Amino acid sequence: MPESLIPVTLLTGFLGSGKTTLLNHLVRQPELADALVIINEFGEVGLDHLLMSRLPDDSVVEMSSGCLCCTIRGDLVSTLKDAHWRFSRAGERRFDRVVIETTGLADPAPIVQTLMTVGVITRRYRFDGVVTTIDLTNADRTLDTQPEALKQAAMADCLLLTKADLAEPTAVKALEQRLLAINPSACRLQVHNGVVAPRTLLELGLYDPATKIPDVARWLGEEALLGVSGDHDAHDSAHDQEHGGHHAHAHDLNRHDDHISAFCLVLDEPLDESLLDTWLDLQRSLSGKDMLRIKGILNLRGRERPVVIHGVQHIQHPPVELPAWPSEDRRSKLVFITRDIPRETLAQSLDAFLDSWQR
Ligand SMILES: [Zn+2]
DSSP states (O other): OGGGSEEEEEEEEOTTSSHHHHHHHHTTSGGGTTEEEEEOOTTSOOOOHHHHTSSSSOOEEEOOSSOTTTTOHHHHHHHHHHHHHHTEETTEEOOSEEEEEOOTTOOHHHHHHHHHHOHHHHTTEEEEEEEEEEETTTHHHHHHHOHHHHHHHHTOSEEEEEOGGGSOHHHHHHHHHHHHHHOTTSEEEEEBTTBOOGGGTSOOSSBOTTTOSBOHHHHHTHHHHHOSSSOHHHHHHHHHHHHHHHHHHHHHHHOOOOOEEEEEEEEOSOBOHHHHHHHHHHHHHHHGGGEEEEEEEEOBTTOSSOEEEEEETTEEOOOEEOSSOSSSOOOEEEEEEEESOOHHHHHHHHHHHHHHHHO
């Protein structure tokens, strides 16, 4: 059962964006009393000693022999695999969640891929979400010059904006607009001195922690991408106007083009499973590196229940069939966060593909 799997949160953020301050606050909160914290501080400033001595038999693992996203992904696999006995007491696992802090320069995609696809991990853990800290005093320049930082922002489920007190209010506003254009569906909030309620950045995955049932709308970020309910075309145009406004505004203010698009394709008719798989495979092989995230709920022909998909770049988590539809709305919804692939390109490609095969 998915709820019996241990949630894993990935904490990213560029150098100096306040990850360690945040983590220092988090590990003192009751919600994280039993968390296993994995830090990868390769080439960065030393970690706060208070954090390291948080527990007598510490549950902080430092992985500093290389970078988690490129050189020591295998070490991450063995650390998570061994954690069950390594961090146990009287044979009982002692932690109920994992937080992984990456280095500032890390690309979150390969780490998420590892968490979603390596069998020894997926048998016990579930990837919960990406949390990214953004330093409001520096982020504009960082996003302009560091592709990893842009990717960290684009792939986030939750954006934590730090150092607002040190930034110009107009700059903060412009940056918030820029982030809204890059990643409209991520939650976005300002944090001061790392102080944040843990519940806002834990349990970002598909399952509602209280009810244990899937909360698909929240997970897909439907509200931001489509509007909450009703006719999607009407909402789409309202959304386009509203967010087109945001985009234009942000671009006017900053003259940025981050090349990132976030959008949702809605399909009214049930889909042929193998056709859709083929199309997704094709997109992944043509432009996988630019498909930063794909999430979706699918109405597949011949299936009573909805199927949820989740992918990062070239790889996809095995599809999960939900026990029931979350609402009356039985349309398929595919959410994409892409780089240099506009909505129209994918929408037309999918339409043409389905048409040509279904005719
Ligand atoms: Zn790396």
